[in-house]
Amino acid sequence: MTRRRSRTHFLSSLAATSIVLVAGAGVFWIKTDGARAFTSESARRLAITRTPRKPPPALLEASDRRLFTLENFHGRMVVVDFIYTHCPTVCFSLGSSFARLQIALDESRRDDVHLLSVGFDIARDTPDALSTYGQRHKADPKRWTLVRVANVRDLKPLLSAFGIVVIPDEYGGFTHNAALHVVDRQGRLIRIFDADDIDGVREFIGTKRGS
Amino acid sequence: MKTRELQYIVFCVMTILVLFAPPVRDALERSMTTHVLVQLAGLAAGGWLLGMAVREHLRRAMLIVNSNGVNGLLTGLFAMAFWMLPRTLDESLSDPTLEAAKFVTVPLLVGAPLAISWTRLNPVLRSLLKVKFISMLLFLGWLYVTAPDRLCTNYYQSDQILLGNLMIAIAGILAVAWALPWFFVNGTHKGARRTRPHPALHGSPGMG
Numbered sequence: 001m002t003r004r005r006s007r008t009h010f011l012s013s014l015a016a017t018s019i020v021l022v023a024g025a026g027v028f029w030i031k032t033d034g035a036r037a038f039t040s041e042s043a044r045r046l047a048i049t050r051t052p053r054k055p056p057p058a059l060l061e062a063s064d065r066r067l068f069t070l071e072n073f074h075g076r077m078v079v080v081d082f083i084y085t086h087c088p089t090v091c092f093s094l095g096s097s098f099a100r101l102q103i104a105l106d107e108s109r110r111d112d113v114h115l116l117s118v119g120f121d122i123a124r125d126t127p128d129a130l131s132t133y134g135q136r137h138k139a140d141p142k143r144w145t146l147v148r149v150a151n152v153r154d155l156k157p158l159l160s161a162f163g164i165v166v167i168p169d170e171y172g173g174f175t176h177n178a179a180l181h182v183v184d185r186q187g188r189l190i191r192i193f194d195a196d197d198i199d200g201v202r203e204f205i206g207t208k209r210g211s
Numbered sequence: 212m213k214t215r216e217l218q219y220i221v222f223c224v225m226t227i228l229v230l231f232a233p234p235v236r237d238a239l240e241r242s243m244t245t246h247v248l249v250q251l252a253g254l255a256a257g258g259w260l261l262g263m264a265v266r267e268h269l270r271r272a273m274l275i276v277n278s279n280g281v282n283g284l285l286t287g288l289f290a291m292a293f294w295m296l297p298r299t300l301d302e303s304l305s306d307p308t309l310e311a312a313k314f315v316t317v318p319l320l321v322g323a324p325l326a327i328s329w330t331r332l333n334p335v336l337r338s339l340l341k342v343k344f345i346s347m348l349l350f351l352g353w354l355y356v357t358a359p360d361r362l363c364t365n366y367y368q369s370d371q372i373l374l375g376n377l378m379i380a381i382a383g384i385l386a387v388a389w390a391l392p393w394f395f396v397n398g399t400h401k402g403a404r405r406t407r408p409h410p411a412l413h414g415s416p417g418m419g
Contacts, residue, residue: 006278009274009275009278010278012275012276012278013275013276013277013278013279013281013282016276016277016282017281017282017285020282020285020286020289021285023289024285024286024288024289024290025289027289027293028289028292028293031293031296031298031299032296032298037298038296038297038298039296039297039298039301039362039363039364040297040298040301040302040363040364041360041364042298043298165364165365167365167366167367169367170367175361175367175368177361177364
């Protein structure tokens with residue numbers, strides 16, 4: 001009697017084990033996109049690769065004070081980064097990434113690719129500050145445009161469409177996820193690369209030549 | 212229900228309510244370190260209290276689905292792994308559903324099942340789990356300190372490094388705390404009891 005009972009308990013526990021294992025592993029698998037995205041940054045990149053997203057229309061003000069929208073680039077691919085001009089660290093590396101990318105595009109005569117730096121520090125990223133930032137990185141106006149949003153209310157939707165999280169830091173600057181964002185000819189965000197992954201971007205836009 | 216069990220439940224509910232109160236919640240979630248070491252750890256501790264309170268009352272049910280404690284252990288480990296993902300930490304800040312789920316599942320799926328199962332587990336497995344817990348803290352701490360990038364988009368790297376260092380410190384403290392009793396075991400006393408010869412081996416003294 002007791003033996004049969006402990007046998008039943010063993011079997012019912014074993015059945016419960018399989019339920020726990022399947023449910024636990026299943027939830028973990030779904031939440032990490034099949035063990036491919038453990039951080040929200042990799043999740044954002046994976047989501048964009050799977051389903052390209054069209055950012056909301058936002059009026060942009062360039063360093064030469066011209067106004068335009070992302071739509072104006074249609075027909076050209078755009079590599080977008082998000083910066084703030086007072087940034088001493090990561091935006092500087094983004095700036096040098098764009099500078100290197102600019103040289104690479106010149107060499108390969110890619111006139112169908114444009115570079116766009118978006119300053120998110122509305123108060124301090126004035127057209128003049130953007131222009132200084134551009135000069136510091138030898139930005140060629142024909143290839144590289146620096147902008148901020150013209151209306152403050154457009155900033156949040158634009159940042160969230162790109163998946164950029166900006167947090168003010170202890171030193172009066174900002175901490176943000178820095179990356180290179182490729183927008184295709186239809187104006188859809190299609191791929192995101194590490195801030196220093198110039199080769200990744202070059203290779204990717206190389207496959208999109210003229211298409 | 213015994214008074215002690217009621218006390219556990221009151222403490223559990225109070226812990227969870229305090230951690231859930233918006234001012235406390237916001238303050239703790241502003242830093243990765245307090246988010247993990249105070250909020251998540253506190254919720255798990257609250258769940259542990261709940262588990263201790265209901266342990267005796269669930270004995271029959273546990274005999275059927277959790278007879279050796281392994282299922283409760285697995286439940287706790289899976290739920291813990293889920294909430295250790297940098298991604299869920301990040302997303303709980305922007306997704307109210309996930310945030311609510313955190314306050315329900317960390318006590319009910321991490322703390323409570325572990326407390327209910329702990330006494331059912333084989334003592335060897337329990338010791339092994341303590342060692343595993345220390346090594347997990349050390350590994351994650353090392354990872355947080357040395358990762359070149361931020362793992363959470365909502366937190367500073369300096370915060371991540373602080374959390375890593377604290378996890379390593381906690382691992383050290385736990386290792387010492389769990390090992391310390393071994394140095395104070397009264398060897399002769401326990402040894403004497405354990406090595407007492409079997410009665411059958413006793414000769415008849417004075418007859419040799």
